[in-house]
Amino acid sequence: MTQHVSPPRGGTGKAAPADRLPLWRGLTARADVRTLSLLGVLAVLVLIGGITKPDEFLDTRNLQLVLTQGSVIGVVTVGMTLVITSGGIDLSVGAIVALASVWATTVATQEYGFGGILLTAVLVGLGCGLVNGLLVAYGGMVPFIATLAMLASARGLALQITDGRTQIVTVDGVLSLGERDSYVLGIPPLVLVFAVVTVIGWLLLNRTTFGRRTVAVGGNPEAARLAGIDVRRQRLYLYLLSGLCCGIAAFLLIILSGSGQNTNGNLYELDAIAAAIIGGTLLSGGRGTITGSVLGVLIFTTITNIFALNNLQTDVQQIAKGAIIVAAVLVQRRTANTT
Amino acid sequence: MAPEPPLLSMSGITKSFPGVRALDGVDLEVQAGEVHCLLGQNGAGKSTLIKVLAGAHQPDTGRLHWRGEPVTLRSPIAAMRLGIATIYQELDLVEHLSVAENVHLGHEPTAAGFFVRRRAARSSTAQLLSRLGHPEIDPARPVGELPAAQQQIVSMARALSHDVRLIVMDEPSAALDPEEVDNLFRIVAGLTDDGVAVVYISHRLEEIRRIGDRVTVLKDGRAVAGGLPARSTPTREMVALMTGRNVEYVFPDRPGPAAAREGDPVLQVRGLVREGEFAPLDLQVRAGEIVGLAGLVGSGRSEILETIYGARKPMAGQVLVDGRPVRTGSVRAAVSAGLGLAPEERKAQALLMLESVTRNVSVSSLSRFARAGWIDRGAERGAARAATRELSLRPDNPAVPVRTLSGGNQQKAVLARWLLRGCRVLLLDEPTRGVDVGARAELYAVVRGLADEGIAVLLVSSEVPEVLGLADRVLVLREGRVVHTAPARDLDEHRVLDLVMDAHPVASEGSPAS
Numbered sequence: 001m002t003q004h005v006s007p008p009r010g011g012t013g014k015a016a017p018a019d020r021l022p023l024w025r026g027l028t029a030r031a032d033v034r035t036l037s038l039l040g041v042l043a044v045l046v047l048i049g050g051i052t053k054p055d056e057f058l059d060t061r062n063l064q065l066v067l068t069q070g071s072v073i074g075v076v077t078v079g080m081t082l083v084i085t086s087g088g089i090d091l092s093v094g095a096i097v098a099l100a101s102v103w104a105t106t107v108a109t110q111e112y113g114f115g116g117i118l119l120t121a122v123l124v125g126l127g128c129g130l131v132n133g134l135l136v137a138y139g140g141m142v143p144f145i146a147t148l149a150m151l152a153s154a155r156g157l158a159l160q161i162t163d164g165r166t167q168i169v170t171v172d173g174v175l176s177l178g179e180r181d182s183y184v185l186g187i188p189p190l191v192l193v194f195a196v197v198t199v200i201g202w203l204l205l206n207r208t209t210f211g212r213r214t215v216a217v218g219g220n221p222e223a224a225r226l227a228g229i230d231v232r233r234q235r236l237y238l239y240l241l242s243g244l245c246c247g248i249a250a251f252l253l254i255i256l257s258g259s260g261q262n263t264n265g266n267l268y269e270l271d272a273i274a275a276a277i278i279g280g281t282l283l284s285g286g287r288g289t290i291t292g293s294v295l296g297v298l299i300f301t302t303i304t305n306i307f308a309l310n311n312l313q314t315d316v317q318q319i320a321k322g323a324i325i326v327a328a329v330l331v332q333r334r335t336a337n338t339t
Numbered sequence: 340m341a342p343e344p345p346l347l348s349m350s351g352i353t354k355s356f357p358g359v360r361a362l363d364g365v366d367l368e369v370q371a372g373e374v375h376c377l378l379g380q381n382g383a384g385k386s387t388l389i390k391v392l393a394g395a396h397q398p399d400t401g402r403l404h405w406r407g408e409p410v411t412l413r414s415p416i417a418a419m420r421l422g423i424a425t426i427y428q429e430l431d432l433v434e435h436l437s438v439a440e441n442v443h444l445g446h447e448p449t450a451a452g453f454f455v456r457r458r459a460a461r462s463s464t465a466q467l468l469s470r471l472g473h474p475e476i477d478p479a480r481p482v483g484e485l486p487a488a489q490q491q492i493v494s495m496a497r498a499l500s501h502d503v504r505l506i507v508m509d510e511p512s513a514a515l516d517p518e519e520v521d522n523l524f525r526i527v528a529g530l531t532d533d534g535v536a537v538v539y540i541s542h543r544l545e546e547i548r549r550i551g552d553r554v555t556v557l558k559d560g561r562a563v564a565g566g567l568p569a570r571s572t573p574t575r576e577m578v579a580l581m582t583g584r585n586v587e588y589v590f591p592d593r594p595g596p597a598a599a600r601e602g603d604p605v606l607q608v609r610g611l612v613r614e615g616e617f618a619p620l621d622l623q624v625r626a627g628e629i630v631g632l633a634g635l636v637g638s639g640r641s642e643i644l645e646t647i648y649g650a651r652k653p654m655a656g657q658v659l660v661d662g663r664p665v666r667t668g669s670v671r672a673a674v675s676a677g678l679g680l681a682p683e684e685r686k687a688q689a690l691l692m693l694e695s696v697t698r699n700v701s702v703s704s705l706s707r708f709a710r711a712g713w714i715d716r717g718a719e720r721g722a723a724r725a726a727t728r729e730l731s732l733r734p735d736n737p738a739v740p741v742r743t744l745s746g747g748n749q750q751k752a753v754l755a756r757w758l759l760r761g762c763r764v765l766l767l768d769e770p771t772r773g774v775d776v777g778a779r780a781e782l783y784a785v786v787r788g789l790a791d792e793g794i795a796v797l798l799v800s801s802e803v804p805e806v807l808g809l810a811d812r813v814l815v816l817r818e819g820r821v822v823h824t825a826p827a828r829d830l831d832e833h834r835v836l837d838l839v840m841d842a843h844p845v846a847s848e849g850s851p852a853s
Contacts, residue, residue, distance in 0.1 A: 207713060207714055208709070208712045208713055208714060209705040209706060209712050209714060210712055212702065212705055212714065213705070215693075215694065215698075216691055216694075216702050219691040219692065219693050219694060220687070220690065220692070222688050223687070223690060224691075224702070225650075226648075226650060226670060226682060226688055226689060227674075227689070227702045227703045228670060228673075228675070228703050229671075229702070282693075286691070286693045286694075287693050
């Protein structure tokens with residue numbers, strides 16, 4: 001026995017490790033090229049808006065409007081980002097928003113007032129998320145197919161509930177949240193909800209075991225499984241979360257529009273996926289950024305706003321959106337290859 | 340035979356991938372009309388070499404001559420134009436297309452340069468299939484409906500549909516039963532009679548003896564022997580060339596025999612069995628002991644480890660850690676009982692390649708740094724740092740992405756994961772696969788160091804010297820059965836090779852790697 005070759009213990013000196021920088025340096029070090037470039041794009045857009053329509057664009061009311069409009073899709077995008085980070089996809093978000101918004105605004109539900117509407121929207125969202133999660137995690141279905149089926153069914157159910165009619169909300173407590181009187185320090189409550197969801201989503205992804213497991217499952221499911229992670233349960237939770245976000249978004253949409261319609265949330269899935277992807281979340285999973293997604297949402301809503309102010313039609317907007325998605329992904333590929 | 344110049348000559352071919360040098364100056368010379376066999380273990384560089392030959396990989400350095408002319412193969416198409424066809428082990432057929440469509444994929448007979456002449460494609464396919472001794476395969480059938488053996492024939496027909504001078508066959512017999520192998524050999528003989536050269540990769544020595552003319556042996560990215568006569572070179576010499584050490588590895592000293600015997604049995608396996616993979620198995624590993632499983636591919640080595648680890652469900656049997664039974668068939672139960680696995684395919688099965696070393700190390704112990712799901716990242720970093728330092732992982736900065744590490748250090752990151760988790764039993768599947776030769780000694784020291792801390796280590800390796808040098812006790816496996824158990828010091832390489840090969844003079848290893 002005696003002289004076995006022991007690995008040297010303790011390692012070398014105490015060189016300042018890159019992962020323990022002071023907060024501000026950590027932020028700048030981590031605010032990678034991608035985030036900075038997204039901020040740059042946003043700044044350019046604001047500049048364009050300011051130049052083309054100086055009075056209207058920079059008006060407080062307009063900025064409040066932009067943020068409010070971004071809030072609904074923003075909340076959906078936070079949930080979507082988590083799902084995509086885990087290597088999944090949720091195509092049913094728009095349909096879930098529609099179903100939750102009409103279920104929460106039926107005459108019967110409205111009788112229970114504010115609480116009834118909120119609770120119904122959230123529960124419908126969670127219920128749909130549960131079905132998605134069970135199908136994907138335990139039914140072994142491909143996320144694309146499972147959530148596509150949910151998309152179709154939830155839309156159908158929403159149409160069945162409303163029979164195509166717009167359900168007007170008569171509960172004052174809900175409607176008043178959309179009015180200027182309820183703004184907090186000039187910030188609409190919807191935007192506050194979006195901010196809270198964003199912060200929670202960021203913390204969840206970056207500071208909790210849940211977030212780590214999400215990234216691990218997305219990056220390498222087999223390795224995650226062999227590392228002792230319950231991959232299926234993790235996936236179930238993620239679709240539940242996405243459903244929850246849709247429920248919240250539906251409630252925000254009810255406040256915003258004062259009604260529930262089966263056409264609500266149309267193509268939200270595409271907007272949410274697009275925002276997440278240009279934000280820097282990998283569609284193949286394993287890397288996700290809530291910050292990027294939120295910036296992606298803000299970029300899209302700002303474009304929509306500027307185009308509307310300049311009387312450009314939605315067709316032009318959509319062409320521009322498509323171009324931005326392509327440009328963003330190409331730039332990301334370039335930076336990913338060089339680093 | 341042997342007209343000069345040779346049909347193909349490769350010299351000084353090197354090819355590196357991040358973290359590992361897959362080819363380190365390989366020479367290969369193939370004559371027209373010969374069957375040239377490539378022999379080597381997983382990770383020896385066979386797959387990389389044939390990909391270079393197929394134009395799928397570009398070598399970093401080295402020269403290629405084709406019929407005496409220097410050439411570069413920029414793409415698979417360039418190789419095909421010269422007349423080099425490759426039949427990969429993972430057949431590259433399109434399942435939903437018909438046999439004829441697969442055979443002519445990319446060079447369909449056309450009318451007006453656009454419309455596929457389906458009848459012409461079918462009749463020429465039928466001709467090729469009869470030439471290959473399988474006229475019964477219907478050219479119109481989707482390839483996905485054919486059995487594996489016939490798919491292979493289709494793959495070969497595709498190779499022959501080009502004007503081919505050299506065919507590379509990567510373990511063509513792996514999926515075939517004996518009669519089909521006979522047919523394969525008839526085909527190979529027919530090809531060589533026509534002056535076509537065949538580069539034949541197999542780990543079955545008896546096949547190489549039957550059809551091979553010359554053998555080149557690869558090990559650790561080098562050709563350790565080139566152009567050996569296939570029929571007259573002794574089996575033992577070939578196997579020794581494949582598995583033998585060509586570098587003096589430094590193995591850590593073992594603790595005295597008493598120390599190992601006194602340790603408590605940490606891992607006990609009783610009657611564990613998976614039919615078709617391995618026979619009922621009993622083994623135990625004591626605290627501080629390293630037990631090695633020696634055996635060839637197909638001997639059930641990896642399957643045993645994965646079953647103990649819960650990644651496969653046994654048909655019967657028990658796994659106990661510290662005397663307590665572990666629920667079988669559940670990785671999570673195994674991990675919480677104190678088992679850890681360093682799997683054979685590190686990148687595919689263990690590592691999160693996009694993540695830092697820290698996160699790769701902490702992933703199995705997250706709840707230790709978390710309160711109500713909230714991670715104390717300072718504690719996480721500290722623990723990961725301590726674990727990676729203990730294993731002298733380089734660079735000494737766990738914040739770097741794990742993909743930037745060398746193979747050996749990536750393996751240390753996997754080991755650090757289990758060290759941090761405080762595992763009781765470490766299962767190592769080919770721990771030095773993809774690890775540069777020079778870095779192996781250090782890894783051996785790390786493993787021994789972990790054992791000295793009281794961890795029970797179960798080691799699987801196809802490198803006999805590695806098992807003999809590192810393990811205290813060795814179980815020799817043949818066809819899923821333990822045929823011999825002995826202290827490592829009572830065995831030598833030749834004895835183990837004899838035991839391992841007894842029934843079939845099979846050499847080592849299959850499946851592509853590197």
